[in-house]
Amino acid sequence: MQTQVGIIGGGPSGLCLARLLSLSGIKSVILERQTREYVEARIRAGILEQGMIDLMRRAKVSERMDREGLVHDGIVLTFNGREERIDMKKLTGGHQVMVYGQTELTKDLYDAVLKDDNITVIFEARDVHPKDFLEGRPQLDFIKDGRQIALDCDFIAGCDGYHGASRASVPRGMITEYERIYPFGWLGLLSDTPPVHEELIYANHKRGFALCSQRSHTRSRYYLQVGLDEKVEDWSDERFWEELKKRLPGHIADKLVTGPSLEKSIAPLRSFVTEPMRFGNMFLVGDAAHIVPPTGAKGLNLAASDMYYLSTALIAHYTEGRDDLLDRYSETALRRVWAAVRFSWWFTSIMHKFNDDPIEHKIQLAELDYLMGSTAGQTTIAENYVGLPFDPSFK
Ligand code: FAD
Numbered sequence: 001m002q003t004q005v006g007i008i009g010g011g012p013s014g015l016c017l018a019r020l021l022s023l024s025g026i027k028s029v030i031l032e033r034q035t036r037e038y039v040e041a042r043i044r045a046g047i048l049e050q051g052m053i054d055l056m057r058r059a060k061v062s063e064r065m066d067r068e069g070l071v072h073d074g075i076v077l078t079f080n081g082r083e084e085r086i087d088m089k090k091l092t093g094g095h096q097v098m099v100y101g102q103t104e105l106t107k108d109l110y111d112a113v114l115k116d117d118n119i120t121v122i123f124e125a126r127d128v129h130p131k132d133f134l135e136g137r138p139q140l141d142f143i144k145d146g147r148q149i150a151l152d153c154d155f156i157a158g159c160d161g162y163h164g165a166s167r168a169s170v171p172r173g174m175i176t177e178y179e180r181i182y183p184f185g186w187l188g189l190l191s192d193t194p195p196v197h198e199e200l201i202y203a204n205h206k207r208g209f210a211l212c213s214q215r216s217h218t219r220s221r222y223y224l225q226v227g228l229d230e231k232v233e234d235w236s237d238e239r240f241w242e243e244l245k246k247r248l249p250g251h252i253a254d255k256l257v258t259g260p261s262l263e264k265s266i267a268p269l270r271s272f273v274t275e276p277m278r279f280g281n282m283f284l285v286g287d288a289a290h291i292v293p294p295t296g297a298k299g300l301n302l303a304a305s306d307m308y309y310l311s312t313a314l315i316a317h318y319t320e321g322r323d324d325l326l327d328r329y330s331e332t333a334l335r336r337v338w339a340a341v342r343f344s345w346w347f348t349s350i351m352h353k354f355n356d357d358p359i360e361h362k363i364q365l366a367e368l369d370y371l372m373g374s375t376a377g378q379t380t381i382a383e384n385y386v387g388l389p390f391d392p393s394f395k
């Protein structure tokens, strides 16, 4: 079996990359460990920056997103009983974000990819093993329905997330990994209830952080900061709603509509970066190369710049015979990665409870008070939240 680009992982990064390549006539094979249903059901990100929205349009999979996505101009921060709005649109000269769930985006991508003649998807591909990528022509070995198969390709795109096979196959001496694990996680709850507020609310509270997000006018997504030792089974819906109300200002808590959960799960928080993001003819993309704590809603949006840079570089290789962009991929992608790692770390650090020392909370409140009183402070949050630009010289 052979193709031009062998893609490990059929999450948003692998699917969108395959579509962007296909529109320039480049063929790819996607090896996905799970079934389509499993991948589509994973409840993850909910906020798209302009860069990800533009990529979905470029990949010609944006029809439903453009119809159903909710455009937001601002976010709300609450702390010390205060409710402060950051007008992102005004502060950034017109930039906005869109509420559109990763589940929906993934469905739209699969609908397009499975009809695309340039793309083959192999679900339930087991024991994927990248080989010979450091020099020469790489190969992807895998098992499908008990049969061992070898896929020859020109390039490998490792789009297989944090626990994938691509990064794990790099010789240890060639890779540097930077990691910070935070001493708490996020407990998320999805429910068919109207959102408590039309915009997202990020709440700093002395009991811990809370986030009021949404998927539509009738579906809400809420998160609570919880200890690393907490178990989902110990959180009944009632306990979740009671705790959420305690972390919101009274007038907002009074408006909260509660209901049965459709899903509840706990995600750990980490910052993680791999350097470099290229190993010979294998390139890492998205969560395979980097993870950020979710506070800034950056995970999926950071994968977007990797997909953009790698698709642009591969298209230049195949259509113009130029490899200068492939050579610049790692350095260019990492620059935006570190900017998002910094913002996500900083926003996490001013919004969460790290320990019981009351001076920590007082210092956070002073910083939030300063930021809200300063146009420069608010602009810093707004510019980073809507997403930093892709490098315009990468073409
Ligand atoms: P993934 O979505 O992880 O896709 C990787 C794909 O590769 C998966 O389909 C997987 O099955 C497949 N795969 C893995 N290993 C192999 C293998 N060996 N062989 C073949 N296939 C393989 N971001 C936000 O912005 N907001 C959030 O609220 C948020 N919540 C999150 C909650 C959780 C629990 C997690 C894990 C992430 C969350 N993120 C969030 C991050 C965001 O969802 C990711 O950044 C995004 O999914 C990255 O897409 P990806 O395609 O790079 O990786």
Ligand code: DHB
Pocket: 044, 045, 046, 047, 200, 211, 213, 214, 221, 294, 295, 296, 297, 298
């Ligand atoms: C969502 C997740 C985030 O991490 C965030 O910052 C905003 C929204 C969400 O799942 O809706």
